[in-house]
Amino acid sequence: MQDTSEEEIEMVMECARRAYRKFSNTSLSERANFLRQVADALEHSRELLITTASGETRLPEERLNRELTRTIFQLTNYAGVCESGLWLDVRIESENAGQIPSKPALAKTMIALGPVVVFGAANFPFAYSTAGGDTACAFAAGCPVIVKAHPEHLETSILVGGLITKVAAICKLPPGVFAHVIGNSISVGETLVKHPLTKAVGFTGSFAGGRQLFDWGNQRNTPIPVFAEMSSVNPVFLLPDKTHEDAAGLAKMLASSITLNAGQFCTNPGVIVAVENEDLDEFVEELSKALLKSVPEPMLNPGIYKNYIKKRATAISQDEVKLVATAAKDAGLNEGTPTLVSVPATQFVNNTILQQEVFGPYSILVKCADMIEMHQVAASMEGQLTATLMASTADILQNESLVNTVKNLCGRLLLNNVPTGVEVALGMQHGGPYPATTDSRFTAVGGDGIRRFARPLSFQNWPDELLPAELKKGNPLRIWRTVDGELNNS
Amino acid sequence: MQDTSEEEIEMVMECARRAYRKFSNTSLSERANFLRQVADALEHSRELLITTASGETRLPEERLNRELTRTIFQLTNYAGVCESGLWLDVRIESENAGQIPSKPALAKTMIALGPVVVFGAANFPFAYSTAGGDTACAFAAGCPVIVKAHPEHLETSILVGGLITKVAAICKLPPGVFAHVIGNSISVGETLVKHPLTKAVGFTGSFAGGRQLFDWGNQRNTPIPVFAEMSSVNPVFLLPDKTHEDAAGLAKMLASSITLNAGQFCTNPGVIVAVENEDLDEFVEELSKALLKSVPEPMLNPGIYKNYIKKRATAISQDEVKLVATAAKDAGLNEGTPTLVSVPATQFVNNTILQQEVFGPYSILVKCADMIEMHQVAASMEGQLTATLMASTADILQNESLVNTVKNLCGRLLLNNVPTGVEVALGMQHGGPYPATTDSRFTAVGGDGIRRFARPLSFQNWPDELLPAELKKGNPLRIWRTVDGELNNS
Numbered sequence: 001m002q003d004t005s006e007e008e009i010e011m012v013m014e015c016a017r018r019a020y021r022k023f024s025n026t027s028l029s030e031r032a033n034f035l036r037q038v039a040d041a042l043e044h045s046r047e048l049l050i051t052t053a054s055g056e057t058r059l060p061e062e063r064l065n066r067e068l069t070r071t072i073f074q075l076t077n078y079a080g081v082c083e084s085g086l087w088l089d090v091r092i093e094s095e096n097a098g099q100i101p102s103k104p105a106l107a108k109t110m111i112a113l114g115p116v117v118v119f120g121a122a123n124f125p126f127a128y129s130t131a132g133g134d135t136a137c138a139f140a141a142g143c144p145v146i147v148k149a150h151p152e153h154l155e156t157s158i159l160v161g162g163l164i165t166k167v168a169a170i171c172k173l174p175p176g177v178f179a180h181v182i183g184n185s186i187s188v189g190e191t192l193v194k195h196p197l198t199k200a201v202g203f204t205g206s207f208a209g210g211r212q213l214f215d216w217g218n219q220r221n222t223p224i225p226v227f228a229e230m231s232s233v234n235p236v237f238l239l240p241d242k243t244h245e246d247a248a249g250l251a252k253m254l255a256s257s258i259t260l261n262a263g264q265f266c267t268n269p270g271v272i273v274a275v276e277n278e279d280l281d282e283f284v285e286e287l288s289k290a291l292l293k294s295v296p297e298p299m300l301n302p303g304i305y306k307n308y309i310k311k312r313a314t315a316i317s318q319d320e321v322k323l324v325a326t327a328a329k330d331a332g333l334n335e336g337t338p339t340l341v342s343v344p345a346t347q348f349v350n351n352t353i354l355q356q357e358v359f360g361p362y363s364i365l366v367k368c369a370d371m372i373e374m375h376q377v378a379a380s381m382e383g384q385l386t387a388t389l390m391a392s393t394a395d396i397l398q399n400e401s402l403v404n405t406v407k408n409l410c411g412r413l414l415l416n417n418v419p420t421g422v423e424v425a426l427g428m429q430h431g432g433p434y435p436a437t438t439d440s441r442f443t444a445v446g447g448d449g450i451r452r453f454a455r456p457l458s459f460q461n462w463p464d465e466l467l468p469a470e471l472k473k474g475n476p477l478r479i480w481r482t483v484d485g486e487l488n489n490s
Numbered sequence: 491m492q493d494t495s496e497e498e499i500e501m502v503m504e505c506a507r508r509a510y511r512k513f514s515n516t517s518l519s520e521r522a523n524f525l526r527q528v529a530d531a532l533e534h535s536r537e538l539l540i541t542t543a544s545g546e547t548r549l550p551e552e553r554l555n556r557e558l559t560r561t562i563f564q565l566t567n568y569a570g571v572c573e574s575g576l577w578l579d580v581r582i583e584s585e586n587a588g589q590i591p592s593k594p595a596l597a598k599t600m601i602a603l604g605p606v607v608v609f610g611a612a613n614f615p616f617a618y619s620t621a622g623g624d625t626a627c628a629f630a631a632g633c634p635v636i637v638k639a640h641p642e643h644l645e646t647s648i649l650v651g652g653l654i655t656k657v658a659a660i661c662k663l664p665p666g667v668f669a670h671v672i673g674n675s676i677s678v679g680e681t682l683v684k685h686p687l688t689k690a691v692g693f694t695g696s697f698a699g700g701r702q703l704f705d706w707g708n709q710r711n712t713p714i715p716v717f718a719e720m721s722s723v724n725p726v727f728l729l730p731d732k733t734h735e736d737a738a739g740l741a742k743m744l745a746s747s748i749t750l751n752a753g754q755f756c757t758n759p760g761v762i763v764a765v766e767n768e769d770l771d772e773f774v775e776e777l778s779k780a781l782l783k784s785v786p787e788p789m790l791n792p793g794i795y796k797n798y799i800k801k802r803a804t805a806i807s808q809d810e811v812k813l814v815a816t817a818a819k820d821a822g823l824n825e826g827t828p829t830l831v832s833v834p835a836t837q838f839v840n841n842t843i844l845q846q847e848v849f850g851p852y853s854i855l856v857k858c859a860d861m862i863e864m865h866q867v868a869a870s871m872e873g874q875l876t877a878t879l880m881a882s883t884a885d886i887l888q889n890e891s892l893v894n895t896v897k898n899l900c901g902r903l904l905l906n907n908v909p910t911g912v913e914v915a916l917g918m919q920h921g922g923p924y925p926a927t928t929d930s931r932f933t934a935v936g937g938d939g940i941r942r943f944a945r946p947l948s949f950q951n952w953p954d955e956l957l958p959a960e961l962k963k964g965n966p967l968r969i970w971r972t973v974d975g976e977l978n979n980s
Binding site (some may be wrong): 021025080086089091092093101103104106107108111113114140206214215218222223225257279325382383393396401404407408410412413414415416417421423425426428429430431433434435436438440441443446448449454456457459460461462463465468480481485487489 | 511546567570574575579581582586591593594595597598601603604651668704705708712713746747840872873883886891894897898900902903904905906911915916917918919921923924925928929930931933936938941942944945946947948949950951953955956970972977979
């Protein structure tokens with residue numbers, strides 16, 4: 001299919017600008033209703049969507065079904081958060097004429113940034129693409145959305161886009177509230193990010209792609225926020241006491257996390273850090289056994305498969321890297337073979353190639369002589385979406401400094417758990433220090449992600465009848481608000 | 491005084507890194523106590539501070555006293571917000587093993603970004619400099635602060651810095667929690683912003699300066715957030731009904747706002763937009779009279795004075811710009827003469843020079859043929875800290891589209907009020923679309939400003955005894971938390 005032309009993009013952006021004026025002034029419940037109706041439309045078209053996505057990607061139908069369910073849940077969940085008004089952070093200050101100088105009445109809420117450009121993810125044709133997390137958050141904030149479809153699941157994207165457009169019409173929203181743009185060439189993305197009417201960007205994908213968008217966004221005459229979720233190796237630190245206690249259990253838990261869906265999750269545990277001793281030998285033996293028995297699974301598309309093979313080979317060719325275990329079964333066409341390699345900590349710390357993400361069912365075991373080396377490994381790492389400690393309470397208490405360093409690496413810190421599986425909830429943080437994301441102060445998953453696309457606006461000295469509903473006396477929306485420093489919902 | 495050397499900066503940053511580990515783990519009440527003690531120390535040294543600042547700047551003692559009082563209030567206010575835990579946005583999700591897939595326990599709070607570099611403002615030697623808003627917010631978030639003193643009030647800065655250092659020692663905080671750096675040359679700022687250990691930047695000042703820091707911050711291998719509060723002309727729109735009702739009252743209100751402290755506020759109303767008619771004639775007459783009677787005041791420093799003279803002259807020399815009124819009294823050395831000029835809307839819209847900030851007691855009246863032109867003027871403007879509507883309820887209701895456009899221009903929208911006077915309160919938003927600030931999603935004034943320097947961290951599957959106090963069962967800090975979607979403080 002042909003790329004959307006520059007003229008068409010111009011028209012799309014102008015429509016988005018017009019839609020913004022109306023859409024940003026819709027009520028929270030109108031937006032929530034829109035999101036819920038998109039969710040319903042996806043459910044009604046489930047069969048067609050799954051068939052289409054399964055024809056375009058190599059993801060198993062069962063996984064696609066689960067992802068679609070997640071996407072529907074996400075839309076519904078963010079609808080609820082939108083309506084709750086929690087993300088508006090309403091702050092009301094009463095006038096105090098007696099104060100010197102006198103204190104004016106202030107009432108702060110959030111307004112939509114403007115048209116948001118969303119780049120769909122290759123590995124999530126539903127949950128992080130056309131009607132995915134970024135789109136849902138932008139809609140909740142009151143922003144029109146322009147999606148650049150991922151070329152690897154274009155038909156699916158067009159289908160979903162059509163549903164959104166249909167629902168928008170049913171909800172009597174202006175037509176420009178959503179647009180679907182096709183771009184195989186990089187220049188379509190560039191035009192969108194550099195367009196003066198674009199006010200924010202959401203992206204899930206590679207480091208190179210994300211950084212490019214981030215740079216374009218910041219180099220503009222009027223810079224815009226680019227929230228890119230990029231790369232993460234999600235290190236797992238095996239602490240001695242816990243490893244001694246349950247080497248086999250940890251191995252089993254990690255094996256399934258590493259191989260889950262051919263390792264094609266941004267939270268895949270790509271690095272395991274441990275101290276060399278007999279307990280680690282047991283762990284390695286068990287993990288190797290599990291990987292040996294694992295089955296190579298088809299990867300998302302030939303590009304991702306080729307990249308996996310190439311990056312894995314590069315890693316294996318580095319000094320002192322040893323192949324520890326792979327699946328015994330031969331890989332078929334475009335299938336990713338689960339692979340475990342190992343390297344001494346001193347090498348890992350000095351070789352940044354080994355610290356880069358190998359997107360697929362791959363993990364590197366970093367062997368440390370002692371806890372001092374483990375701390376050096378942690379200190380050498382870049383920002384991550386997640387970091388995991390496999391540790392007993394004693395391990396945590398005895399390694400305060402290491403725990404502190406690991407905490408500062410990531411946006412989500414797990415204890416005796418695996419990082420794959422990103423719960424859609426307010427308690428989730430899916431965003432870590434660079435290069436995991438471009439702004440660790442925001443999340444790409446969970447209702448707080450709405451905040452990426454909104455900004456505070458304070459009304460000073462406005463009479464009640466002219467204020468938006470969420471700021472009115474008597475709190476007609478019954479939302480939580482901070483009034484003169486005190487939270488209440490009455 | 492000599493610039494801090496590269497070697498010294500290296501040491502300062504390394505100390506800050508070390509201090510971060512300890513300081514970011516202090517309790518909210520320890521940080522609040524620190525801020526309150528800094529406030530007390532400023533109060534105790536008031537006399538010396540005022541004498542010093544009044545020797546270095548040309549600000550009247552009375553204004554300096556008021557500013558110091560504000561600074562002390564600010565520190566105390568942010569201490570309260572810090573302790574309230576409101577800015578932590580705590581979100582707790584209970585485990586649900588029955589859910590498929592099972593839902594893990596999640597507990598989200600905020601952690602400090604790391605060492606923050608603060609550039610003090612020329613026009614606020616206390617409130618937005620060494621112990622000013624950015625510093626107070628960064629401390630509240632748990633970040634060490636490195637202040638680059640503004641060369642125009644270096645002695646004052648050193649004095650305040652000394653007090654902070656002393657208080658930090660009394661509070662048993664690590665020495666690197668605060669550092670004071672001297673830089674007359676631009677390279678000191680560059681070194682600080684580009685330093686790998688710097689994790690965020692706060693700046694108040696010129697557009698050119700702010701944009702440079704923003705670019706440096708974003709061009710790094712690991713980009714960091716640069717919150718720069720830069721330039722704003724704070725447009726005031728006089729709507730017809732209101733102008734008819736109270737032309738003289740509006741003129742009086744605006745005259746004092748324009749001339750306040752020689753117009754050296756970032757919220758100074760630099761552009762007045764109105765429809766030409768008899769009511770406007772009355773308004774202009776009254777405003778001119780008030781300016782005629784006004785007294786030129788000394789500007790902050792010779793550099794700012796020269797800039798004012800130059801930029802004002804440039805504006806006046808533009809096509810169709812007319813000088814309307816100035817103070818009758820001759821200006822003394824380095825004194826800024828209050829000045830009103832006017833220009834037809836068609837010229838203003840097409841000449842970006844006229845839209846640029848003239849820092850000082852200056853305002854340009856943009857004369858519109860009708861409301862359509864007024865809307866064109868609003869639509870042509872860049873992002874602003876504030877925008878003001880002088881309007882009756884009827885004006886607001888009859889000009890929905892204009893009101894919408896003006897709303898999208900700014901971070902604070904005033905009605906029948908003046909933008910000068912920025913209340914320190916949670917309801918305040920001091921941050922608007924670019925180029926007013928580099929990120930409209932944050933504020934530089936009010937307790938929510940703490941969020942600029944913190945990021946969310948989610949703990950997954952941690953036992954209660956290992957969680958930080960704000961996340962523990964039973965809520966020992968008695969803060970507001972969202973537990974399974976519901977806010978409560980029990």
